[in-house]
Every structure is written in C-alpha cells, then in structure tokens.
C-alpha cells in the first residue's frame with residue numbers, strides 16, 4: 465500500500481511560491497483598478513437573472529479535469545467586475561450596506577493567509593487576543609462597558625447571541641437541558657413595531673414562537689411608546705406569562721430612529737428584564753451623540769449588537785455582540801466535549817456563541833480601528849449623517865419632492881408630480897403615488913446611476929437613502945434631486961399614458 469504513494473504529492477491545489485506571488489500581485493492590481501475607478505462603473509449592471517446565468521453558463525457540469533488558476537482568477541474578475549452591484553460606489557445608498565475600507569480588504573486577505581481558527585485559544589493565540597482587543601476597543605469607542613463579546617457574521621447573528629443569553633439568564637440553567645417543553649410559564653419578549661425582522665427568526669428558531677413577541681406601538685416619531693410597553697408587561701404578568709426581555713433599537717432599519725433607551729432601561733430594571741439593544745446600524749453613532757441625544761445610554765443595556773460591516777466600513781462579514789458580563793455568554797453556549805482540550809485557556813470563543821470553527825473576522829476591524837483612531841471614525845460617521853441631512857434639505861427645497869424624515873444617516877422622501885391624474889380622491893391619490901414611487905424605485909435600482917431603497921411610513925411608500933459610505937461627497941448628493949424629478953416626470957407620463965391608476 466505505502467509503495468503506491470509517491471514521495472511528493474502531485475495534485476496541484478498548492479501553487480508554487482512564484483505562481484502564488486504572480487497571481488497575488490495581478491489580483492491586487494485588478495482589485496485596485498476596480499476600487500480606484502469605481503465611480504466610473506454603474507452602481508449596478510442591472511442585468512436580468514437570465515443574463516447573469518447565461519454569462520456564468522449556470523447549467524454546465526463541474527469539469528472533471530482541473531483548470532488553470534490564472535485563467536480562473538481572470539474569468540472571476542471579469543464576471544464580478546462587469547456584472548455586480550457595487551456597494552462601494554459613491555452613489556450607493558441602499559439598505560444599510562457600507563463601502564468596504566481598503567485596509568479591511570487587505571485584512572481579510574491576511575486573515576485567510578494565517579487561517580487562524582478563532583474557536584479556541586490553543587488554535588489561535590494571537591488571533592484570539594486580537595479579537596478580544598477589538599471587542600474591547602469597539603466598546604470603548606461606543607462608551608459601552610463591555611466585559612466581553614464576540615465577533616459574528618452580522619447584525620442578525622449578534623442579536624441572536626443576545627437573545628439566547630437573555631433566555632438563559634432569565635430562566636435558569638435547567639432550560640438548557642429541558643428546553644421550553646415543561647417550562648411552567650410562557651416566555652414573552654417586547655420590542656417596537658419598527659424592530660428589524662431578526663426578532664421573528666429568533667423567536668421562531670429558539671423555540672418561543674413568533675406569537676410570543678409583543679410588538680409595542682410607536683409614538684408619532686416612530687420611537688417605542690414606553691407607556692404601552694409598561695402596560696403590556698403588567699398585563700402579561702397578571703396573565704401569568706413570563707416577560708424576560710425588552711429589545712430597544714438604536715437606529716431602526718427603516719428610519720434610523722433611536723428608542724427611548726433611558727425609559728426602557730428603567731422599565732427593565734423595575735421588572736428585572738434583560739435589556740438588549742439592536743444597534744446593528746445606529747449603535748456606532750453613540751460615538752457622536754450630538755445627533756441623537758440619549759443614544760449614549762446604550763451603556764445601560766445588558767447586551768448590544770453592533771455591526772462593523774455597517775458603520776466601521778468593514779468588508780462583509782463583521783458583526784459584534786457586546787455584553788457587560790461575559791459569563792452570561794459562556795453560561796448560555798459552553799459545552800465541554802471529551803474531544804476538546806481547551807480548558808486551560810482564559811477565553812475560547814467557541815464558548816460564547818453558535819459557531820465551532822471560527823474565522824478571523826476581527827483582524828480587518830482591528831486594523832481599521834487603529835488606522836482611523838476614534839477621531840477618524842467619529843469624523844466619518846458624522847460626515848455621513850451630515851450628508852443625509854444635506855440630502856433632506858436639498859430634497860425639501862425641490863419642487864415635486866416631499867420629504868418625510870431624517871434620522872442619523874437615513875432620509876426619506878417621495879416624488880409627487882404637479883399633474884396627478886384627474887378625479888382621484890384621497891385614497892386614490894395615495895394609491896397612485898405609492899404605485900408611481902414603487903415604479904420609480906424599481907427604475908432607480910435597475911438603472912445604475914444611483915441606488916436607494918424604500919420604507920413604509922404608515923400607508924405611504926417612500927424612497928429612502930441611507931449613507932454609510934465614505935466615498936459619498938456633497939457633489940453626489942447634489943445630483944440626486946434633479947435626477948429624481950426627471951425620472952419621476954418620465955414615469956408619471958408613462959403611467960398616465962398607460963392609464964394605470966391602481967396596482
């Protein structure tokens with residue numbers, strides 16, 4: 465048997481050192497051409513799925529024989545550079561997806577090069593310490609007294625970790641063994657109607673069921689109505705439910721609103737509930753509290769989710785959960801199977817969350833935190849917020865545009881043509897404007913000049929821009945109102961010509 469194995473392995477997944485260097489240099493050159501010429505690209509190629517599948521030859525079989533790495537990398541660059549949506553484009557303001565810091569991009573390459581498994585200290589001594597330092601620094605930047613935390617893939621995962629920790633902390637250890645099956649009271653949690661949909665998935669996945677989410681109404685400014693919160697909690701206690709968690713949001717996904725964190729924390733204290741903050745988008749704005757006074761009270765939370773891949777401009781993926789007491793994470797997640805030999809370490813990140821093997825996500829954040837310093841990041845976040853405010857002001861001064869909200873770096877507005885179709889009552893007008901603005905959104909998203917998203921304000925369909933983009937300048941913002949009006953006029957004429965008044 466042994467004689468059949470050659471002295472050296474010949475399957476060429478390993479490149480020679482010279483090949484690796486050549487391909488690496490070529491790739492960096494090509495990526496730099498993309499990044500430093502990104503404004504010349506359309507924001508998106510806007511092609512149909514059929515076209516993308518045709519370019520990729522989706523139906524072809526995996527080749528039996530291996531292929532040339534240089535040709536493969538070139539082909540991948542050609543496909544991706546010419547047929548992608550670029551969230552690093554200066555006019556990309558959709559959803560909450562940031563442009564990626566170039567040093568962070570190199571950080572990801574370096575992390576892959578070392579390929580540390582940051583599940584266990586023994587497997588990643590330096591990487592574990594760098595992650596720990598990154599977590600402490602993120603807390604320090606926000607003014608959150610983090611005893612510990614964990615880097616995860618994004619906001620959803622960071623919120624899940626906080627959610628799980630709250631269940632465990634408020635029910636006791638037996639829940640880990642017995643589950644909710646025999647639990648004497650039904651667990652219920654509270655959040656505002658504006659909370660991101662991660663909470664559906666959490667309640668569903670972790671066995672509560674979505675009916676156990678109490679959706680608290682919001683005030684006219686879209687922040688949580690804490691009077692309703694208090695009332696709902698006491699009603700539930702009377703009905704023998706077990707309230708365990710209130711989720712406040714610092715920067716709601718649609719409008720960027722910050723919930724009244726002080727009142728929520730008081731209610732949690734009085735009722736001994738876990739206070740979790742979803743700060744995936746806006747939590748980092750606690751570093752510039754002048755825009756949303758009260759946001760600095762994120763420091764009251766038992767746990768908070770923040771997303772370096774949003775407002776620290778880390779390349780995807782990088783989320784982070786911070787907790788005051790890291791024992792609450794290990795109490796929730798840690799097991800000690802016989803095949804681990806990790807017990808003599810101070811921290812093994814496998815004990816703090818869902819993952820076993822873990823990549824080195826912290827490195828890109830560790831690098832850019834120091835590249836920018838607190839001062840640099842404060843300035844970048846502040847500028848994004850000021851650009852969103854400038855957009856609000858410019859749009860509000862434009863004929864045929866109606867503005868709605870500006871919070872943090874999110875501004876909402878809609879196009880309202882002078883010449884609406886005749887004979888519409890109020891509800892017909894709403895229906896027509898919703899249809900027109902939805903068509904406008906689709907046209908903008910496919911067109912490649914700008915990229916915005918949408919929000920619902922009550923029944924009203926509005927366009928929404930969210931700036932987490934260090935490449936955006938005031939020149940880009942100034943170009944928006946005229947563009948919206950021109951596109952709006954075009955679509956309004958087409959809709960009226962087609963006679964499509966309702967959906």
Ligand SMILES: Cc1ncc(COP(=O)(O)O)c(C=O)c1O
Pocket residue numbers: 559560617618619620621660662713715716717742743744745746771783
């Ligand atoms: C407030 C809020 N929470 C959670 C999320 C989910 O974050 P991720 O997409 O990183 O999982 C988002 C995403 O935009 C968000 O804005």
